[in-house]
Amino acid sequence: MPDPVLQVEDLSISFTTGETTFDVVRDLSVTLDGGRTLAVVGESGSGKTITGRAIMRLLPRGAGARGRIVVAGRDMLAADERELRRARGADVAMVFQDSMSALSPYLDIGAHIAQAVRLHDPSVSRRAARARGVEMLERVGIPEPADAVRRFPHEFSGGMRQRAVIAMALVNRPALLIADEPTTALDVTVQAQILALLRELQQEYGMAMLLISHDFGVVASAADDVLVLYAGREAEYGSLRDVFEAPAHPYTAGLRAATPRLDARLDTGGERTRLRAIPGAPTSLRDAGPGCAFAPRCGLAGQVGERCVVEVPLRSRRTSGTTGGAHRAACHLDRLPSSGEIAR
Known part of the structure; x- marks a missing residue:
C-alpha cells in the first residue's frame, strides 16, 4: 500500500500574546490517502482554518506548531524555507476562503497562474507559462480563456474568481489540495458547480483533498470521511456515512x-x-x-x-x-x- 499523502500526528498549535501562551489545536492526528476527501467541520473558532494553515506552514506571527506533519513524504515542520517554497504549490496547495483577497488587484489572471508555474520551474518561459494559464482556465470552465487571462480579478464574478483560484492552485498538480470554505458567499447553483469541478479534478489528478467547511450540506456532497473539531480537539472522526447516520x-x-x-x-x-x-x-x-x-x-x-x-x-x-x-x-x-x- 502507498504511504498516505497527508500524515498529521499529535499536532498542537499555540498562540502567544504577551506573556500568555495557549493552545488553539490540541493533539490532532489524521491521515489522508490520494483520491480521498477529508472534510473538517466545526463552528467558527474550532481550529479548522488554522489547521490547514499549519499544514502549509503559513501560521501568523505569534503562532507555533508542534508534532508532525508529513505531506507527500516531506516533513513540513522540519523543512527550511527553501524546502517550503518547493513544497507549496507543488506538493500542497490551498484554495483560500476569500478568492478576492487571494488575488492581487495589480496582476491579471494570467500573471497569477504564470507566476505559480515559473516559481517551481524557472526554465519555463513567460509565454509558455501564460499558455499553461489558458489551458488551466479552460480546464476549470472559464469561457473564452484566451481573453480571460488578460482580465483582472475585479472583472470576474465571485464564481469565476473562485475558478481562477482553483486553476492557480492546481496548475502544478499538487498531491494535496486544502480547500478552505471554497463555496463561501456563492449562490447555491455556483456552489454546486464549484464542488462538482473539485470532484472532477480530484479524480483526474488523483490528489487528496482536505475540505474545510461549516456547512453539512457541502460536506455531504463532497466528503469521503469527516473530522469534527470542537475547541481545537477532535470530537469525532469517521466515514461520511457513519458520522451522518450514527x-x-x-x-x-x-x-x-x-x-x-x-x-x-x-x-x-x-x-x-x-x-x-x-x-x-x-x-x-x-x-x-x-x-x-x-x-x-x-x-x-x-x-x-x-x-x-x-x-x-x-x-x-x-x-x-x-x-x-x-x-x-x-x-x-x-x-x-x-x-x-x-x-x-
Missing part, C-alpha cells in the same frame, strides 16, 4: 440537528418544525476548564458522573462503524441515546 458525539449530533432539511417533519399546524440550535457560545480556549470543552453546552453531561467536567478523554475511543472502518468519538458515553436531548 453520530457518536453530542456535538456532532447537535450540528446535524441544526442543519436545515427539506424533508423536515411538519407539525400539527402544517408548519415545519423549528431547527434545534446548540445553546450557548463556543468555549473560550483561554478559559477552558479541565474537562470536556463541550460539557457546558451538552444535555448529556453528568450521565457518567463528574467525568465530563473534570476529565478530557485522553484518546478518542474506537466505535463500531457501519462501514467497518474506524469511527472515533471523544466522549465518555458509550453511546448516545437514539432520541435523547443532547443540548441544555
